[in-house]
Amino acid sequence: MAYKAILIALLLFIPPLFGYFATFVALIAVLFAILTVSWHFMEKEAGWASLGHSIPFGISAYIFALNPSLVILSLLCSLLFLALSLTSRVLFPFATFIISIAFWQISHYFVFDGKGGEEGFSVLVSIPLEIVYTIAALLFVFSFLFVELLSRSNLGLQINATRDDEIASKSIGINPVHLRVFSFAVSTILAMISGILYALTFGHVSPEVFSPFYALFPFIASTLALNKRWACLVSSYVIVALSHALSAMIPEVHYVIYATVLMLFAVVRKNAENL
Amino acid sequence: MISELLTAFFYSVLSISVLLCYRAGKILNLSFASFLTLGAYLSAFNALLSLPTGALAGYFLHLATRKLNVANSTMFSLGFAIAIEEMLRISFRTQYLLIPMQRVVVLEESILEEHLLSGIISITFLAAFFTFFFSQRLVVLRIIEEDYEISEIYGVRTERIRAVVLTVTSSIVCLLGSFQHSGIVYPTIGWHFLIFAVIVATIANLASKPYPACILFASVVSWLTRLF
Amino acid sequence: MLRICDLSKVYGRTIVLRGLNLDLKEGTYCLFGPNGSGKTTLLKTIAGFEKPTSGRIFFEGREITCYPAEKIAKMGIIMAFQIPRVFWNLSVEKNLFLASKNKKEAREVANLFMLGEEIELEVKKLSQGKLKLLQVAMAFATKAKLLLLDEPFAGLDAENVRAMLEILRELKGKRSMIITSHRPKLLHGIADKFFELRGGKIAGSYENPF
Numbered sequence: 001m002a003y004k005a006i007l008i009a010l011l012l013f014i015p016p017l018f019g020y021f022a023t024f025v026a027l028i029a030v031l032f033a034i035l036t037v038s039w040h041f042m043e044k045e046a047g048w049a050s051l052g053h054s055i056p057f058g059i060s061a062y063i064f065a066l067n068p069s070l071v072i073l074s075l076l077c078s079l080l081f082l083a084l085s086l087t088s089r090v091l092f093p094f095a096t097f098i099i100s101i102a103f104w105q106i107s108h109y110f111v112f113d114g115k116g117g118e119e120g121f122s123v124l125v126s127i128p129l130e131i132v133y134t135i136a137a138l139l140f141v142f143s144f145l146f147v148e149l150l151s152r153s154n155l156g157l158q159i160n161a162t163r164d165d166e167i168a169s170k171s172i173g174i175n176p177v178h179l180r181v182f183s184f185a186v187s188t189i190l191a192m193i194s195g196i197l198y199a200l201t202f203g204h205v206s207p208e209v210f211s212p213f214y215a216l217f218p219f220i221a222s223t224l225a226l227n228k229r230w231a232c233l234v235s236s237y238v239i240v241a242l243s244h245a246l247s248a249m250i251p252e253v254h255y256v257i258y259a260t261v262l263m264l265f266a267v268v269r270k271n272a273e274n275l
Numbered sequence: 276m277i278s279e280l281l282t283a284f285f286y287s288v289l290s291i292s293v294l295l296c297y298r299a300g301k302i303l304n305l306s307f308a309s310f311l312t313l314g315a316y317l318s319a320f321n322a323l324l325s326l327p328t329g330a331l332a333g334y335f336l337h338l339a340t341r342k343l344n345v346a347n348s349t350m351f352s353l354g355f356a357i358a359i360e361e362m363l364r365i366s367f368r369t370q371y372l373l374i375p376m377q378r379v380v381v382l383e384e385s386i387l388e389e390h391l392l393s394g395i396i397s398i399t400f401l402a403a404f405f406t407f408f409f410s411q412r413l414v415v416l417r418i419i420e421e422d423y424e425i426s427e428i429y430g431v432r433t434e435r436i437r438a439v440v441l442t443v444t445s446s447i448v449c450l451l452g453s454f455q456h457s458g459i460v461y462p463t464i465g466w467h468f469l470i471f472a473v474i475v476a477t478i479a480n481l482a483s484k485p486y487p488a489c490i491l492f493a494s495v496v497s498w499l500t501r502l503f
Numbered sequence: 504m505l506r507i508c509d510l511s512k513v514y515g516r517t518i519v520l521r522g523l524n525l526d527l528k529e530g531t532y533c534l535f536g537p538n539g540s541g542k543t544t545l546l547k548t549i550a551g552f553e554k555p556t557s558g559r560i561f562f563e564g565r566e567i568t569c570y571p572a573e574k575i576a577k578m579g580i581i582m583a584f585q586i587p588r589v590f591w592n593l594s595v596e597k598n599l600f601l602a603s604k605n606k607k608e609a610r611e612v613a614n615l616f617m618l619g620e621e622i623e624l625e626v627k628k629l630s631q632g633k634l635k636l637l638q639v640a641m642a643f644a645t646k647a648k649l650l651l652l653d654e655p656f657a658g659l660d661a662e663n664v665r666a667m668l669e670i671l672r673e674l675k676g677k678r679s680m681i682i683t684s685h686r687p688k689l690l691h692g693i694a695d696k697f698f699e700l701r702g703g704k705i706a707g708s709y710e711n712p713f
Contacts, residue, residue: 266354
């Protein structure tokens with residue numbers, strides 16, 4: 001347990017000592033780690049594996065760019081997840097992936113006040129990178145601890161139980177739909193935090209926030225982390241650092257990483273119940 | 276009118292291929308998006324290359340996923356799709372590929388020659404599929420769709436049939452990809468076709484006769500895409 | 504305690520329950536009949552897992568006809584299914600804790616139902632007999648007033664049948680129960696009254712012969 005805390009602390013505190021670029025890369029890794037933690041909670045605790053976490057991530061980034069005071073509206077994404085959960089647990093990942101691709105396509109045509117479309121929107125709020133990084137690091141620690149404490153609580157146990165068998169839950173008086181809504185809301189809020197940090201980091205939001213790169217990132221990172229919550233930060237660093245290091249040689253190298261992880265994972269984990 | 280009809284036939288074939296792979300092959304084949312793209316890129320050299328290429332890709336997919344469950348097979352197909360896309364992106368090193376196209380006039384309507392060929396191929400496939408699917412020859416296919424495990428218990432060669440389904444559908448989809456683009460080819464071109472096909476297949480799967488329903492819903496989708 | 508008025512359930516063209524009437528006080532009851540007679544459908548309808556086509560169900564004077572299953576469970580009716588519905592990836596203790604909401608009570612129930620040794624074990628590693636016992640234990644741990652046990656002896660060997668009978672004798676008096684079974688003779692000495700279900704209707708009944 002101690003070594004996990006030490007590793008997380010090192011990954012959070014060391015990068016800013018190496019200058020602006022290191023801080024920038026670390027910030028991207030941390031905000032994606034928050035997205036991964038949000039996905040991981042929804043998949044491991046609640047049993048709903050989404051391939052569309054780019055939806056709350058992207059929507060919150062867009063709303064934050066347009067009007068930061070309205071960003072809470074992106075919580076409505078949890079209702080979208082609820083609607084998609086009606087397809088079934090097996091089809092849910094693919095339904096969310098398809099809808100995230102649909103958002104990706106539609107966002108190219110979203111124009112507001114003569115701006116947007118393929119160009120996207122500039123973020124009105126500007127905060128120095130070092131401060132954004134500090135906020136991101138604190139929010140990652142908060143997200144991680146919150147999800148950890150929630151999963152160990154009685155409510156977390158009920159969420160776990162409902163993941164196993166909804167009928168058994170109903171038979172002892174647990175309402176699985178309420179728990180599903182709660183789980184989706186928690187996951188959406190954490191994804192929103194990640195989206196807002198993304199907007200603050202880049203100062204600009206474009207339709208690419210809904211692309212398969214962001215839709216699949218949390219799944220890929222969680223798989224690389226061997227489904228361990230604390231290792232989500234490590235795997236995020238690996239993917240982000242590799243992408244930055246190799247992108248000069250291989251364009252969009254992150255997709256190569258994705259393809260490798262998806263194909264290997266599917267073959268190695270033959271009988272996984274969830275993804 | 277002709278254009279909408281040809282698009283409807285194309286979407287019918289694509290959604291029937293998706294549905295067939297899901298029901299008989301137990302895989303939601305997301306690689307179709309990249310097979311379409313692969314076909315589009317191959318049309319820059321020779322469109323007929325897409326037939327054997329698609330067949331090989333489909334057979335490889337079958338070999339890799341024959342022991343996997345639906346979810347893991349689908350995951351693998353997604354990874355395979357991304358791998359093909361990246362391979363094309365790295366090989367061609369351009370954002371877009373421009374392929375010269377020709378136009379023909381059919382019943383006073385100007386359409387792309389390639390789209391006409393795509394329509395002819397689609398009609399041929401549909402005619403062959405519906406002729407054989409409801410005959411005694413392919414009754415095993417319907418048995419497998421009912422219950423995969425019980426089919427195996429009763430000696431149906433499910434693996435062989437799965438291989439044939441994936442190989443044939445992949446080669447047809449790849450071939451159609453050679454003709455269905457509009458002259459501008461890029462690595463993600465196949466995805467929006469596949470999304471519509473998956474939506475059509477999902478709705479058609481709820482019908483009592485899913486494959487004819489695919490044609491009906493594909494027609495609606497093609498009309499809607501023209502509208503918007 | 505439980506009153507059923509003119510209950511019918513139709514699946515497509517198949518009439519499973521036909522205008523069934525039942526008025527039960529506290530006690531233990533056995534429902535028996537051939538396959539397809541509607542025993543499981545009746546229990547599922549009472550527990551809220553199926554909606555009746557027509558008719559009404561009252562529990563302690565309150566109508567519960569179209570209530571959802573989780574609401575009916577909170578009111579005091581718990582169903583134990585023929586194929587056990589439990590939380591497979593959790594331990595026996597956690598399963599019982601979820602039902603009882605109290606760790607100490609969960610352990611006591613585990614010991615009562617001969618699950619003390621397996622308390623830390625994941626449920627998916629339990630044998631069929633222990634799974635059936637666990638399900639009944641969970642129903643008991645909720646402190647429900649009425650337990651609906653669907654074929655509790657199905658798939659059990661002789662030793663586990665004896666264990667189940669011992670448990671049911673323990674529960675008699677502590678909880679009201681409706682038990683379905685193909686072998687009503689097993690429940691002679693436990694059930695107060697026996698109802699035969701045939702063609703979706705109560706074909707006959709008799710009191711405990713002992």
